Amino acid sequence: MDCMETRTNLLAGRRGLLSPQEAASLQEHLRGCELCTRADAADIELSRTLSRLPRRDAPQALKRRLESRWAPRERRWPRRVGQVVAVAGVGLAVAAGATLFLGARERSDAMVTEAVNDHLRVLYSEHPVEVESGGIHQVKPWFAGRVDFAPSVAFAGDQDFPLKGGSVAYFMDRKAATFIYGHRLHTITLFVFRADGLPWPPADGEPVGSQRVYVRDDRGFHVLMWRHGDLGYALVSDTSPTDLRELAGRLATPGTGSESPRTP
Amino acid sequence: MDSLHHFARYLSGSAVDAEDLVQEAYARAFRAAPTFAWGTNLRAWLFRILRNAFIDGRRRTRRTSDEDASESASEEVPFAHEPLFGDIEMEALRGAVAADIERALSALTADARAVVLLDLEGFSEGEIAEIVGCAAGTVKSRLSRARDSLRKLLAQYRR
Ligand SMILES: [Zn+2]
Numbered sequence: 001m002d003c004m005e006t007r008t009n010l011l012a013g014r015r016g017l018l019s020p021q022e023a024a025s026l027q028e029h030l031r032g033c034e035l036c037t038r039a040d041a042a043d044i045e046l047s048r049t050l051s052r053l054p055r056r057d058a059p060q061a062l063k064r065r066l067e068s069r070w071a072p073r074e075r076r077w078p079r080r081v082g083q084v085v086a087v088a089g090v091g092l093a094v095a096a097g098a099t100l101f102l103g104a105r106e107r108s109d110a111m112v113t114e115a116v117n118d119h120l121r122v123l124y125s126e127h128p129v130e131v132e133s134g135g136i137h138q139v140k141p142w143f144a145g146r147v148d149f150a151p152s153v154a155f156a157g158d159q160d161f162p163l164k165g166g167s168v169a170y171f172m173d174r175k176a177a178t179f180i181y182g183h184r185l186h187t188i189t190l191f192v193f194r195a196d197g198l199p200w201p202p203a204d205g206e207p208v209g210s211q212r213v214y215v216r217d218d219r220g221f222h223v224l225m226w227r228h229g230d231l232g233y234a235l236v237s238d239t240s241p242t243d244l245r246e247l248a249g250r251l252a253t254p255g256t257g258s259e260s261p262r263t264p
Numbered sequence: 265m266d267s268l269h270h271f272a273r274y275l276s277g278s279a280v281d282a283e284d285l286v287q288e289a290y291a292r293a294f295r296a297a298p299t300f301a302w303g304t305n306l307r308a309w310l311f312r313i314l315r316n317a318f319i320d321g322r323r324r325t326r327r328t329s330d331e332d333a334s335e336s337a338s339e340e341v342p343f344a345h346e347p348l349f350g351d352i353e354m355e356a357l358r359g360a361v362a363a364d365i366e367r368a369l370s371a372l373t374a375d376a377r378a379v380v381l382l383d384l385e386g387f388s389e390g391e392i393a394e395i396v397g398c399a400a401g402t403v404k405s406r407l408s409r410a411r412d413s414l415r416k417l418l419a420q421y422r423r
Contacts, residue, residue, distance in 0.1 A: 008408045011383075038349040042415045045357045049418060050384060053365050058269035062283050066265070066290055123306060124265075124293075238306070 001025045006036045010043050111172070111198060111234070112216045115223045118169050119189045119236035122180060128187070129165030129180055133157070139166040143177045151177035151192040152231060155250040161188065171234070172198060181247065186239035188247060195232035200225075208245055209252030215241070224248045268314060271381050275318055277370045285321070289314035308387060312395040315378055322374070353419035360418045368417040376410035383407055 001009070001022075006029045012018050013026045030037050122128045131142040136156035143151055146168050157163030164180045169191065176193040205212035211226040222244050224235040235248050268289065273282035292313045360368075369377055375396060382392045392407075393400040 007412065008405045011408060011411065012404060035348060039412070039415075042349040042354060042357060042419075043411060045354060046411055046415050046418070049357055049360045049365060050380075050414075052360075052362060053274070053369075053384075054362050055266070056270045056273035056279075056282070057266040058286060059283070062269070062286060063265065066287065069287075069290075120306075 001029045003029075003033060003036055006030065006033070007039060010036075010040050014040075014044070109216075109218075111200070111225065112218050112223045114172050115191060115225065115234040115236045116218045116221045118171060118176070118178075118191060118234075119187075119221060121169065122167075122178065122189045123187060128167065130167040131165050133163045133165040136163060139163065139179065142166060143168070147175045147177050149177075149194055149231065151179075152228070153179060153190070153192060153251065154253060155247070157181060161247050161250070171232075183237070183239050183243055183247070186237050186243075188235065188237035188239060188244065190251065191234040191236075193232050193234075195227045195230055198232060200227065200232070209249040211248075211252035213245075213248055213252065215245075226252055228252070267385055268310060271311060271385060272314055272318070274366070274369055274381055275315070275374065275378055276321075277366075281321070285314055285317050288317040288321075292317060308391040308394050311382065311385075311387070312397070315395055318374070349415065349419070353415075356419045356421060357415060360421065364418060364421050367421070368414050371417055372410055372413055376406065376413065379403065379406045380410045380414065 006026055009018060009022065009026050013023060016023075018026065030040060131139055133139055136153065140151065140153065143166065155161075161181045161183050164182050164187075166180065167178045169176045169178045171191050171193040174193050176191040179190040179192070181188040181190065201214050205214040205226065207213070208224070208226070211228060213224050213226045216223045216225070221236055221238050222241050224233075224244055226233050226248075233251065235244060235251065237244055265286065269282055269286050272285040272289075273279065276282050276285060289310060293310055369380070372380070378396050379392060382395055387395065389403040390400050392403045398406070
């Protein structure tokens with residue numbers, strides 16, 4: 001390595017990002033070059049110096065402004081709940097999205113778009129979870145009085161897909177109970193909502209668990225949707241489709257620890 | 265959003281501009297959501313949108329001229345002819361306070377500043393390339409040149 005290459009690789013070298021050969025070549029150059037050795041020492045000092053750069057977090061007023069701007073427009077539930085949701089769940093997001101994209105797309109695609117927008121809202125949110133998960137038995141009762149149906153969810157989370165918590169969101173024109181699962185570094189959102197009156201795609205989904213599930217991709221996210229009884233389910237994430245089907249399989253197999261299953 | 269604001273604040277060098285940029289980035293992210301591409305890293309995507317908003321804003325207000333002039337001057341210094349980074353310079357670097365760091369950052373070109381800040385945010389070379397729209401192979405040299413300039417600037421301030 002010459003001086004030029006050495007300088008370029010100093011930082012990567014210290015971070016252990018070089019191949020063994022490159023690292024050896026870098027060390028060899030440093031042993032014989034006073035200028036580069038000094039530069040390396042100075043660069044280490046620079047890292048320390050830069051760590052003293054003050055953090056500039058977003059001011060609260062800005063957060064509030066963005067929150068009110070991108071929050072969904074409809075907030076008709078009781079005020080105290082509204083406040084909780086305003087502070088927490090609706091977050092900063094790509095919210096009014098559905099209305100923007102509705103006209104251009106197939107009607108059932110609008111549901112996919114909405115699911116992804118709602119998922120983005122969860123991802124962008126400062127507080128995606130309104131009720132922390134101490135287990136499904138804490139999350140499900142929390143929805144009582146917040147949504148006008150009992151969200152029937154068969155899967156309580158496990159090591160692969162831990163349940164992080166829940167929140168209330170809007171899905172199209174109605175309220176949705178939102179369950180947030182993790183999978184490695186990915187966030188997976190399950191929306192549960194009343195199924196009636198929505199532009200569901202024709203019944204030709206693929207079998208997952210005991211359901212027929214519609215699988216769609218949108219903007220890099222996978223969306224799995226199905227109906228069970230009166231309820232609709234939309235599962236969204238950027239995790240692999242295989243992992244998402246795995247979770248859908250657990251969710252869409254009623255009778256494993258939830259309310260009595262209803263036949264579609 | 266805090267790290268996005270942090271980036272905007274130092275990229276633009278102004279608290280007011282930083283707020284505008286974050287708001288603009290959210291607005292654009294919202295509009296651009298349908299074009300969000302498969303496999304794209306969401307965080308990197310937001311930063312890229314903000315950085316583009318910054319570039320557009322500068323283009324509009326024509327604040328680029330002086331920075332562009334200093335860009336070429338600061339870039340090509342042959343290593344063999346540069347002075348040794350000595351103890352006095354090291355002392356200056358050690359003694360640099362927040363205001364010095366901000367000043368040195370603002371003296372960099374916007375591109376160099378962006379690369380340094382994004383690296384501090386923990387983005388990988390590939391992600392930085394995606395955000396600033398350059399070839400992944402050039403990020404390492406851009407970053408090392410930018411840090412080289414920072415070291416020299418900071419060493420000057422306290423001499
Ligand atoms: Zn050398």
